[in-house]
Amino acid sequence: MKFITFITLCLLLMSCSSQEKPIENTMSEKVLYEELTPTEFRERLAEAPVAYLPLGTIEWHGEHLPLGSDGLQSKEFFIMLAREAGGIVYPMLFMGPDRKKIINEEELYGMDIYMGEEASKNAYPSQKLDGSSYWISQEDFKAMMEAILKQVSRSGFKVLVAHGHGPSTGFVRDHTEEWEEKYGLKILHCWGYRDKEGMGIMVDHAAMNETSLVMALRPELVKMEYLPADTSKWPVGVGGKDPRLWASPEKGNEILAIQKERMVKLIVETLAGVR
Numbered sequence: 001m002k003f004i005t006f007i008t009l010c011l012l013l014m015s016c017s018s019q020e021k022p023i024e025n026t027m028s029e030k031v032l033y034e035e036l037t038p039t040e041f042r043e044r045l046a047e048a049p050v051a052y053l054p055l056g057t058i059e060w061h062g063e064h065l066p067l068g069s070d071g072l073q074s075k076e077f078f079i080m081l082a083r084e085a086g087g088i089v090y091p092m093l094f095m096g097p098d099r100k101k102i103i104n105e106e107e108l109y110g111m112d113i114y115m116g117e118e119a120s121k122n123a124y125p126s127q128k129l130d131g132s133s134y135w136i137s138q139e140d141f142k143a144m145m146e147a148i149l150k151q152v153s154r155s156g157f158k159v160l161v162a163h164g165h166g167p168s169t170g171f172v173r174d175h176t177e178e179w180e181e182k183y184g185l186k187i188l189h190c191w192g193y194r195d196k197e198g199m200g201i202m203v204d205h206a207a208m209n210e211t212s213l214v215m216a217l218r219p220e221l222v223k224m225e226y227l228p229a230d231t232s233k234w235p236v237g238v239g240g241k242d243p244r245l246w247a248s249p250e251k252g253n254e255i256l257a258i259q260k261e262r263m264v265k266l267i268v269e270t271l272a273g274v275r
């Protein structure tokens with residue numbers, strides 16, 4: 001009897017583990033590099049040797065968005081891609097290059113510096129914006145990226161998707177050919193389709209596009225009430241279409257659906273070319 005009970009127990013356990021199989025492709029599927037065990041890493045790498053690198057910053061994104069908006073948007077979008085096309089998402093970076101200017105003996109970076117027409121309704125005085133803590137020279141960013149690429153390649157990845165903060169993404173795009181050859185990788189970013197209509201991935205600064213994306217991906221982090229209610233007052237350090245008038249979670253989801261479909265296709269095609 002005891003033996004039969006043991007067999008029954010084994011059969012029960014086997015049926016449980018076989019029932020677990022379909023759960024692998026649900027939204028809880030693990031895709032973050034830091035959460036994988038070596039076995040899970042090997043399985044995911046064999047399935048699709050794609051690495052995703054969220055290019056973040058800790059940077060002012062208006063009074064209404066979190067300081068880590070760049071890394072959060074790219075990380076969340078990459079999680080969506082990895083669950084659909086396969087691959088593994090690296091931890092987000094928070095250092096990135098940007099324009100720099102010294103005004104009144106203070107170093108100002110990126111959106112600290114107002115670049116538009118003085119008479120524009122969107123003008124704001126150049127100033128050190130609270131919370132920004134990300135600037136790195138292009139030379140140091142290059143050294144950091146090359147160290148990362150060496151490890152990405154060494155780990156066995158064949159494709160790298162890097163996207164996020166504008167100047168970081170632009171830097172990767174401009175070095176793609178050189179780095180592909182040096183590190184034996186295919187390198188992709190997410191800019192391209194419908195960017196000019198504001199329907200790309202991260203194509204403005206804390207305005208309609210980025211605000212809509214954060215609203216769709218991390219709604220609990222958006223505080224629209226922190227922006228001036230009077231829309232004749234332009235929000236400081238925001239570049240693009242007024243988020244108070246144009247941003248919505250629906251717009252964010254529309255952008256994500258269009259870009260996810262496009263990127264998954266591109267990644268699958270790129271993978272087929274390296275296998």
Ligand SMILES: [Zn+2]
Pocket residue numbers: 061069070165166202204205206210
């Ligand atoms: Zn941004």
